[in-house]
Amino acid sequence: MNETGLSEEEIQNILNYAKNRDLTYERVLSSMCTYPHKIAVQAHIQFMESNMGDFGLFRGTYDLERKVIRALGDLLHYQEASGYMTTGGTESNIQAVRSMRNLFNKKSDKYIRPNLVVPDSAHFSFDKISDILNIELRKASLEDDLKVSIRSVNSLIDENTMGIVAIAGSTEFGQVDPIEKLSIIALKHNIFLHVDAAFGGYVLPFLEDIHEFDFNLSGVTSIAIDPHKMGLSTIPSGVLLFRNPEQLENLKADTPYLTVSTQYTLTGTRSGAAVAATYAVMNFLGKEGYRKIVAQCMDKTKYLLKKMEHLNVEPLIEPVMNVVSLDVPSADLVREKLAIDFNWQVSITQNPHGLRLVIMPHVTFEMIDSFVDDLEQVLLSI
Ligand SMILES: Cc1ncc(COP(=O)(O)O)c(C=O)c1O
Structure with missing residues (x-):
C-alpha cells in the first residue's frame, strides 16, 4: 500500500484498466452466471453496507431474507422450509453435508467416519467437502443418459451412509438425476437426501416439462439453489433450504459479542446487498418473468441445436435445460482455437468428452449465429 493515497481520478483509471481487461459476457458461453438484472443491481448498491452476520443491526434486510427463504420454500413445495442465504452453491452444499454429519454423529457414542453417496456428475464442491468435513465420498456411476445409476447408488449404501446427493441440473450436462427413485431409497434407509439445484x-420450476426434484418428494431433506445463476441476482447469492428445522438448528454457534446471540451460517459477515438484490429481482420478475426468461433460453438452446445439425454436430445428450454438450472431435483443441482465433469462451465436458455451452440470458440469437459460423471454421481447420 502507498504511504499517501491516490487521487479519485487515478483510482478510476486503474479500475477502468482492470475492467477493460475483464471479459464481458458478450462472447462467454461457458458461465453459469450472467449479467444480474438491473433491479438487483440497484438494490445491491442500496444495501451495500448491510451485514447479515450481525442482523440485529439490519432488521429490515433480515426481513427481506426471511421473505426470500419463504418464497423459495413455496416455489420448491415446502413453504415452511428453514434456511438462509449463502454465498452460493459451494457453501450451501458444505452446510447441508455438515448438518447431515452432525446429526449422524449424534446417533452414536463412538466416532464413525460417515460416507456420502454422490453421483459421479456432482460438482467439485463435494470433493472440497469431503476434505473439510472428513467424510468419505462414494461416487456412484452414471447411466448412458448421464443420470446417476440407481443400481450403483444402492450398491454403495451401507450402515455408515449418512446421505445421498442428487443433482437437479448437473454442471457439465444440465442433467437431472432420477430424484423420485432416490427419494424412495433415502426414505427406505432413513438417510438424508440433499438436492443440488444450484x-x-x-x-x-419454469420449464413446460415437469420434473420432480424438490420437497414435493418426501425423501428430499435439503436443497441448494443459487439466485446468482439463473435467478439473475448479484454475486454472492446462494440459498440453502432444510425440510426439518433441526437440520438448521444443529449448525448453531454462539455469537456472544453481536446483536444476535446465535449464527447458523458458515461465514460470519454476510452480504445484505445480495439479500436485497435477490428479493428485488424475484419480486420484480415473479414466476411469470422467470418463465419467460427460461422459455427464451430454451428457444435459443433449440435454435443452437438446429444449427448444429447443419454442421453434423450432435449433442451428447438431449438438453433438459439450457446447458448443451456437443460431440465434437478434439474438444480441447476446438475450445482453444475458439478462444485464440475468435475470442469465444466455451468449456468442455470430461466424460464423455465434448464441448459445453451454457445458454444464459445474455446469449442472443445473433451471438449463436456468429458462434456457429466460427465453430464451422474451426472444425474445418482441424
Ligand atoms: C450443480 C452445481 N452445484 C454447485 C455449484 C457451485 O456453486 P458456486 O460456484 O456458486 O459455489 C455449481 C456451480 O456451477 C453447480 O453447477
Whole structure:
C-alpha cells in the first residue's frame, strides 16, 4: 500500500484498466452466471453496507431474507422450509453435508467416519467437502443418459451412509438425476437426501416439462439453489433450504459479542446487498418473468441445436435445460482455437468428452449465429 493515497481520478483509471481487461459476457458461453438484472443491481448498491452476520443491526434486510427463504420454500413445495442465504452453491452444499454429519454423529457414542453417496456428475464442491468435513465420498456411476445409476447408488449404501446427493441440473450436462427413485431409497434407509439445484433450481420450476426434484418428494431433506445463476441476482447469492428445522438448528454457534446471540451460517459477515438484490429481482420478475426468461433460453438452446445439425454436430445428450454438450472431435483443441482465433469462451465436458455451452440470458440469437459460423471454421481447420 502507498504511504499517501491516490487521487479519485487515478483510482478510476486503474479500475477502468482492470475492467477493460475483464471479459464481458458478450462472447462467454461457458458461465453459469450472467449479467444480474438491473433491479438487483440497484438494490445491491442500496444495501451495500448491510451485514447479515450481525442482523440485529439490519432488521429490515433480515426481513427481506426471511421473505426470500419463504418464497423459495413455496416455489420448491415446502413453504415452511428453514434456511438462509449463502454465498452460493459451494457453501450451501458444505452446510447441508455438515448438518447431515452432525446429526449422524449424534446417533452414536463412538466416532464413525460417515460416507456420502454422490453421483459421479456432482460438482467439485463435494470433493472440497469431503476434505473439510472428513467424510468419505462414494461416487456412484452414471447411466448412458448421464443420470446417476440407481443400481450403483444402492450398491454403495451401507450402515455408515449418512446421505445421498442428487443433482437437479448437473454442471457439465444440465442433467437431472432420477430424484423420485432416490427419494424412495433415502426414505427406505432413513438417510438424508440433499438436492443440488444450484443451477436447475431457477430453471426446472419454469420449464413446460415437469420434473420432480424438490420437497414435493418426501425423501428430499435439503436443497441448494443459487439466485446468482439463473435467478439473475448479484454475486454472492446462494440459498440453502432444510425440510426439518433441526437440520438448521444443529449448525448453531454462539455469537456472544453481536446483536444476535446465535449464527447458523458458515461465514460470519454476510452480504445484505445480495439479500436485497435477490428479493428485488424475484419480486420484480415473479414466476411469470422467470418463465419467460427460461422459455427464451430454451428457444435459443433449440435454435443452437438446429444449427448444429447443419454442421453434423450432435449433442451428447438431449438438453433438459439450457446447458448443451456437443460431440465434437478434439474438444480441447476446438475450445482453444475458439478462444485464440475468435475470442469465444466455451468449456468442455470430461466424460464423455465434448464441448459445453451454457445458454444464459445474455446469449442472443445473433451471438449463436456468429458462434456457429466460427465453430464451422474451426472444425474445418482441424
Ligand atoms: C450443480 C452445481 N452445484 C454447485 C455449484 C457451485 O456453486 P458456486 O460456484 O456458486 O459455489 C455449481 C456451480 O456451477 C453447480 O453447477
